[in-house]
Amino acid sequence: MIMMSTRQWALTGLGVAILMVLPLLLHNFWLVNIMGRAMVYGVVALSLTFLAHYGGFISLAQTMVAGIAGYAVAMMAPTAIPLSTMAMPYALAIPLAVLAATLAGALVGLIAVNTREIYLLMITLALAVGFSLFAQSNITWFRGYEGIRNIVGPEVFGLPFRTPMVFYYSALIVAVLMYLLVLYVVRTPFGLVLQAIRDSNRRTAAIGFNVALHRIAAFALAGFIAGWGGVLITFYNIGITPSSIGLWATVAVLIMAVIGGLGHPLGAFIGALIYALMDTFASTIIGHDRFNTLIGLVFLSIVLLSPDGVWGIGERLKATLQGKGSKPAVEEAAGNETADRGS
Amino acid sequence: MTFTRRTAMAWAMGTVAAVFALSDAMAQDQPPIRIGSITTLEGPFATGGQDAYRAMEMAFEAIDYTVGGREIQWIRESSNATPDVALARARKLIEQDEVDIIIGPLSGAEGIALRDYSRTLTGRTIINGSSGAADTTLRDPSSNFFRFNTEGTQWMAGLGTYAYEEMDSRHVALVAADYAFPYAQVFGFMHEYCELGGAVTKLWSPLNTTDFSSIIAQFPSDIDAVLLIQGGTDALAFLTQYAEVGGDLPIIGGSITADQTLLSARGPHQRLMEGMVAAGPIADLNEDPNWQDFVARYRERWGSEGFDSPSIHAVNYYTNTIAVLQALEEVGGDLSDDQAAFQAALAEIEFTAPTGANVRLDSNRQAISDIFLTRIVNDGGTMRTEAFGRTPDVTQTLGMDTEEFLALGSPSRDNPDCPPAL
Numbered sequence: 077m078i079m080m081s082t083r084q085w086a087l088t089g090l091g092v093a094i095l096m097v098l099p100l101l102l103h104n105f106w107l108v109n110i111m112g113r114a115m116v117y118g119v120v121a122l123s124l125t126f127l128a129h130y131g132g133f134i135s136l137a138q139t140m141v142a143g144i145a146g147y148a149v150a151m152m153a154p155t156a157i158p159l160s161t162m163a164m165p166y167a168l169a170i171p172l173a174v175l176a177a178t179l180a181g182a183l184v185g186l187i188a189v190n191t192r193e194i195y196l197l198m199i200t201l202a203l204a205v206g207f208s209l210f211a212q213s214n215i216t217w218f219r220g221y222e223g224i225r226n227i228v229g230p231e232v233f234g235l236p237f238r239t240p241m242v243f244y245y246s247a248l249i250v251a252v253l254m255y256l257l258v259l260y261v262v263r264t265p266f267g268l269v270l271q272a273i274r275d276s277n278r279r280t281a282a283i284g285f286n287v288a289l290h291r292i293a294a295f296a297l298a299g300f301i302a303g304w305g306g307v308l309i310t311f312y313n314i315g316i317t318p319s320s321i322g323l324w325a326t327v328a329v330l331i332m333a334v335i336g337g338l339g340h341p342l343g344a345f346i347g348a349l350i351y352a353l354m355d356t357f358a359s360t361i362i363g364h365d366r367f368n369t370l371i372g373l374v375f376l377s378i379v380l381l382s383p384d385g386v387w388g389i390g391e392r393l394k395a396t397l398q399g400k401g402s403k404p405a406v407e408e409a410a411g412n413e414t415a416d417r418g419s
Numbered sequence: 420m421t422f423t424r425r426t427a428m429a430w431a432m433g434t435v436a437a438v439f440a441l442s443d444a445m446a447q448d449q450p451p452i453r454i455g456s457i458t459t460l461e462g463p464f465a466t467g468g469q470d471a472y473r474a475m476e477m478a479f480e481a482i483d484y485t486v487g488g489r490e491i492q493w494i495r496e497s498s499n500a501t502p503d504v505a506l507a508r509a510r511k512l513i514e515q516d517e518v519d520i521i522i523g524p525l526s527g528a529e530g531i532a533l534r535d536y537s538r539t540l541t542g543r544t545i546i547n548g549s550s551g552a553a554d555t556t557l558r559d560p561s562s563n564f565f566r567f568n569t570e571g572t573q574w575m576a577g578l579g580t581y582a583y584e585e586m587d588s589r590h591v592a593l594v595a596a597d598y599a600f601p602y603a604q605v606f607g608f609m610h611e612y613c614e615l616g617g618a619v620t621k622l623w624s625p626l627n628t629t630d631f632s633s634i635i636a637q638f639p640s641d642i643d644a645v646l647l648i649q650g651g652t653d654a655l656a657f658l659t660q661y662a663e664v665g666g667d668l669p670i671i672g673g674s675i676t677a678d679q680t681l682l683s684a685r686g687p688h689q690r691l692m693e694g695m696v697a698a699g700p701i702a703d704l705n706e707d708p709n710w711q712d713f714v715a716r717y718r719e720r721w722g723s724e725g726f727d728s729p730s731i732h733a734v735n736y737y738t739n740t741i742a743v744l745q746a747l748e749e750v751g752g753d754l755s756d757d758q759a760a761f762q763a764a765l766a767e768i769e770f771t772a773p774t775g776a777n778v779r780l781d782s783n784r785q786a787i788s789d790i791f792l793t794r795i796v797n798d799g800g801t802m803r804t805e806a807f808g809r810t811p812d813v814t815q816t817l818g819m820d821t822e823e824f825l826a827l828g829s830p831s832r833d834n835p836d837c838p839p840a841l
Contacts, residue, residue: 103514103515104514105510105511105514105515108510108514109507109510109511109514109515113507157558157559158558212598213597213598213625215831215832220598220599221527221528221598221599222527222528222531222552222554222599223502223528225531225532225535226535226559228539238539313502313503313506313532314506314532314535314536314539315502315535317501317502317503317528317532319500319501319502319503319528320501320502320503322501324499324501325503355507356507356511356515359496359497365460367497368461
């Protein structure tokens with residue numbers, strides 16, 4: 077049972093309802109390449125937010141884990157060019173790919189089990205870069221630099237996956253389910269232990285919890301979430317190449333999570349939406365010579381104005397409007413502390 | 420009739436409305452042709468991408484942005500040489516800006532991504548910019564993806580034969596970067612060289628290698644030349660170290676070995692570099708009048724803003740752009756019927772590229788064109804590449820039957836192979 081107040085349930089319901097009817101209002105380009113893209117990348121950012129906010133682990137390996145799901149589904153896809161010997165229907169390939177990402181997540185958790193803070197950041201970064209270079213140089217399985225192409229995704233109700241409605245609703249369903257999953261998990265005993273580990277792993281161990289096991293499980297769950305994102309991203313990009321999981325992609329997901337706000341799961345999607353908008357329209361606003369400067373400035377000002385991202389701005393506004401600010405301020409302080417520790 | 424303020428107002432409104440209606444009707448009569456383009460203005464190939472846009476601008480300016488009686492609107496986008504970004508830009512151009520035609524992208528994997536995307540489109544056409552991966556048009560081609568520039572394997576045409584017959588080399592050491600583009604180039608060279616009976620000892624190095632001493636130490640004692648398929652700083656690092664250990668074998672280069680990084684750097688490598696032969700689609704010094712004319716126009720238009728001589732990306736984008744413009748002229752700007760007439764015209768056209776090479780397409784919509792043998796000369800203190808031979812009408816299958824060529828397999832570390840006899 078997800079513990080939310082009636083008001084929170086109502087707000088979530090309203091948000092989902094608005095997203096459900098968006099196809100009536102939006103042009104296909106906005107539907108797929110802004111909203112859809114924000115949701116699929118948002119799912120990967122969500123896995124990072126989950127680890128960072130509830131476990132205190134800033135992992136840079138989430139894009140790699142998503143990439144493992146992407147490569148797995150590409151290797152098993154019946155439409156791949158060149159077709160692999162282990163091609164199978166998408167109905168089988170997708171769950172297996174997510175399983176692979178879950179295992180990869182657990183493996184990352186296991187490797188990094190004794191590291192914290194900057195060392196965790198370094199070890200996950202090393203894994204991410206290492207995997208991307210491996211994919212680039214391995215021809216037999218990963219098809220090297222050119223990657224695996226033509227991963228168009230399954231047909232849904234007889235419609236190709238790239239049909240705007242099919243892609244949008246698939247992304248929406250996955251995004252909402254993963255979002256609710258995170259909200260659910262953090263209220264379970266497992267989630268509470270995770271937050272206890274974040275606050276003090278020694279005390280948690282002293283009470284008798286197995287800290288290492290909980291950490292590995294958290295990484296596995298984050299891998300599961302990122303895996304779904306990775307599968308959808310691969311369908312969105314009609315294939316996968318080493319650059320999809322390279323340093324830039326890793327940094328992009330980190331930027332999404334940070335500008336959206338690491339303090340709440342919704343921040344991941346807000347950040348991904350801002351990223352998609354900036355990435356698409358910055359060159360229209362400022363011309364193609366200097367658009368990266370504009371993107372950088374916008375991200376920089378968000379983080380300068382509000383260290384806990386856009387979500388943090390919202391929280392602060394709410395506190396100011398309520399005029400009391402006692403309870404939200406405490407929560408905010410806790411959020412700030414987590415963000416500071418991660419940075 | 421009294422000319423009141425009200426009637427004056429009515430007249431004014433009427434006139435304005437009429438003008439709008441008229442201009443609207445004229446616009447509907449001939450809506451502009453929207454051409455989108457993607458090149459790399461970020462990341463490692465940024466300078467090449469900028470040069471590509473210089474050349475495209477020249478092509479559009481030459482016809483005053485009008486073709487077949489219709490105005491051209493040019494919408495530029497930039498990628499960072501990764502396929503995901505190129506695809507996102509292409510989607511924006513097609514779905515948001517509603518362009519009719521895309522010209523681009525610049526690098527290999529991006530080209531494959533856009534070919535895949537072109538398959539999902541109807542009534543739109545993608546024409547390559549400068550990307551050169553073989554598989555973009557060789558395997559599983561797409562019916563609305565066209566490429567009027569040649570690719571990495573084609574670029575080596577004639578070089579293997581020259582090395583064997585003119586340079587009398589029987590055994591070369593290959594020093595190449597370990598990724599797809601060098602594989603394609605090596606394939607093109609060895610296809611001829613091994614056929615004639617030459618032997619190749621392969622020494623691969625990862626991209627961005629700075630220390631080649633272990634590679635130089637592995638050179639067999641009986642080699643006659645070094646085949647260097649590296650670009651930029653890697654090539655410079657190898658040549659510097661080889662010169663420093665006293666190496667004096669002739670160097671045979673790949674199509675991107677003799678780039679500006681190498682030509683403009685000063686140091687011990689210059690001794691080895693002068694006289695280095697290579698093959699490729701362009702050369703700085705080329706007596707062909709088309710090239711002379713193009714370089715003159717380029718210098719006049721861009722002055723110190725541009726390069727001393729147009730880059731390979733400028734030439735490729737220009738070649739693809741003039742193909743589009745010529746086909747549009749032939750069909751009178753008619754893009755109706757899902758661009759059927761336009762695409763048919765594209766498939767059939769034959770023209771002269773700015774290098775003087777003749778260009779036409781094969782059945783996979785891939786260019787068949789001329790390749791130049793080049794060598795590095797000291798042109799009054801400046802190192803430049805000079806064309807000294809030409810292989811006409813090089814096909815993507817190197818003159819072989821398509822089936823037979825595909826049976827040779829994709830280029831890789833181990834394919835093809837002709838090691839020296841033990």
